[in-house]
Amino acid sequence: MSDHDHHHHSQPPEAQDAGSQALSEALRSSFVIVKIAMVALLLAILGAGFFTVGPQEKAVILRFGKPVGEGQKMLLGAGLHWSLPYPVDEVVRIPIAEVQKVTSTIGWYATTPEQELAGTEPPPGPSLNPMIDGYVISADRNIIHVRTTVSYHIDDPRTAIFNFTSGTNHDFNIGGVSNAVLNAANNALILTAARFNVDDILTRNVGGFQDAVRLRVDELVAQEHLGVSIDQCQVQSVPPRQLKDVFAQVTTARQNYDKLINDAQSKTNQILNEAGAQATSITNAAESARIRFVTGVESDAEAFTKLLPRYQADPRLFAQMELAKAMTQILTNVQEKMFLPERADGKPRELRLLLNREPPEPKSEANP
Secondary structure: OOHHHHHHHOOOHHHHHHHHHHHHHHHHHHHHHHHHHHHHHHHHHHHHOEEEEOOOEEEEEEEOOEEOOOHHHHOEOOEEEEOOOOOOEEEEEEEOOOOEEEEEEEEOOOOOHHHHHHOOOOOOOOOOOOOOOOOEEOOOOOEEEEEEEEEEEEOOHHHHHHHHEEOOOOEEOHHHHHHHHHHHHHHHHHHHHOOOOHHHHHHHOHHHHHHHHHHHHHHHHHHOOOOEEEEEEEEEEEOOHHHHHHHHHHHHHHHHHHHHHHHHHHHHHHHHHHHHHHHHHHHHHHHHHHHHHHHHHHHHHHHHHHHHHHHHHOHHHHHHHHHHHHHHHHHHOOOEEEEEOOOOOOOOOEEEEEOOOOOOOOOOOOOO
C-alpha cells in the first residue's frame, strides 16, 4: 500500500477527539438526567410520607405491622407527621374525641325505621310474638320491653388499635368497637332486668334500674379491654303493649294507695305534733306553779326563821304581839263592830265583827 493510500484512509486526530468528546458529553447528560430523576423520585417518596392528624383523632404508625414507638409515644397527636411509604409503614387513625352511639333493642318490640323517626309504635297484635318482638323477664317473672342507648368514646387508643384494627390495609374498625359495646349493653339489660321487680323497673325505682344497667355496661367494657369510656346510658322501659291499659290501672291504684298512706302519715304527724305541743304547755304550766309554790314556801320559811329568835326569847310576849298585829289588820277592814254584854250565866262580854257585808240592793224608782 502506498503512502498516498494510507494517508487517504486514516482519520485526522482532530476528528477522533471531537467524536470522543461528543460521546462523553452525551454520557454526562444522561447521568445528570438520571440523577435528576432519582432526586425527583426520592423527593416524591419523601413527600408522599407526609400526613396530617386531625384534632379529633390520634394516629399510630405500623412498620411491617408493628407499632413504632413505646407507650404514649406511639400515639401521634394533631398536626403534620411523616412515615415511610407503603408497604413499609401504614398509618392507622383512631377517632378519639368523636362520641359514638349504639342502641340495644334486644328487649324491645319490632319497629320500622319510619315508626322510629315518627316516634310511633306498631299496633299491638293479640299476643306478643317472640319471633320478632324482643323482651326481658323481671325478677318477679313479668315480661317487659326495655332498650338502652349507650354513648361512648375511645379513651385508650392503644388498646383499641390492637383489638379493632383489621384487614390488609390495617384500617381501624369503629364498627367492631360499636358491636362490642352493643354486646355489653345487651348483656346488661337482660341480667339487670332479672334482678329488679317489674314495678321498680317501670315506676318505683326507674333511676336505680338505669344506674344498675350503666354499672353492668361499665364492668363488661372494662373486662373486655375495649379501650372505651361510657359517657351516658339512657334506659327506656314499657309494659307489653297488649297489657298497657292493665298496667296503667295498676299504676293508678298504687299511686292512690301511696297517696292514702302519705295522707295518713301526715295526719298522724300533725296529731303527734299537736299532742306534743299540749304536753309541753301543761309541763311548762306545772313547772311555773311548782316554782311559785316553792318560792312562797321559801319566803314563809325565811320570815319564820327571822321571827324565831324573838319567839325563843319570850314566847308569851311574842304571841301577844302577833295577836295584836293580826287584830290591827282585821279591824282596819271591819265595817261594823258589836259588843255583847256579859250574860246572866256568867259568860264574859264578846266582841263581834262584821266582815264583807253584802252591799244593799239599789232602790228601784217604782218602789222607793
